[in-house]
Amino acid sequence: MNSRLRLVVAAFFLTASLFAQSPATSLTSDSIYDKNCAKCHGKTAEGRHFGGPSLVTSKLSADETKAIITNGKGRMPKYAGKLTDEQITALAAEIKALSATPQK
Ligand code: HEC
Structure with a gap:
């Protein structure tokens, strides 16, 4: 293996390990989502x-999303008192980020 190729391979594994260690910032890697929401909305x-319903295709604004998580709706339980305002705000932002990503 020449040294240039070796460098490329090293750079690849370095990048891959950085991504593997990145903290939970997406909805489906958030342990709060996993514990409280995945049973109804699914792991993905x-x-x-x-x-x-799917949260991936949700059309609600971040504020509307926050209101539904806080107060509940229909068979959706309310999370006021169960999760902090910061946790609900973070979930709403993660749902927005997920639903803003173009779907295949
Ligand atoms: C017991 C099952 C259940 C659990 C647990 C649950 N949900 Fe829901 N959720 C629902 C149902 C049912 C609806 C549809 C409510 C309606 O429109 O009548 C819903 C609707 C929503 C919506 C609105 C989606 C849209 O576009 O209209 C959001 C956002 C949401 N849930 C987020 C969450 C989050 C975040 C959690 C965890 C903190 C959670 N849900 C936990 C059942 C659940």
């Missing part, structure tokens, strides 16, 4: 048939 947040 694409919704579950008898649970909750």
Whole structure:
């Protein structure tokens, strides 16, 4: 292996390990989502048939999303008192980020 190729391979593994260690910033890697929401909205947040709707395709604003998580709606439980305002704000931002990503 020449030294240039070796450098490219090293750079690849360095980049890969940096990504692997990045903190939970996406909805589906957030442990709060996993514990409280995934049972209804699914591990990938694409919704579950008898649970909750897809959050990936949600069209709500961050404020509307926050209001639904705080106060609940229909069979969606309210999380006021169960999660802090900061946690709910973070979840709403993560849902917005996810639903803003173009879907295939
Ligand atoms: C017991 C099942 C259940 C759990 C647990 C649950 N949800 Fe829901 N969720 C629902 C249902 C059902 C709806 C649809 C409510 C309606 O429109 O009548 C919903 C709706 C929503 C919506 C609105 C989506 C839209 O575009 O209209 C958001 C946002 C949401 N849930 C986020 C969450 C988050 C975040 C959590 C965890 C903190 C969570 N949900 C936990 C069942 C659940």
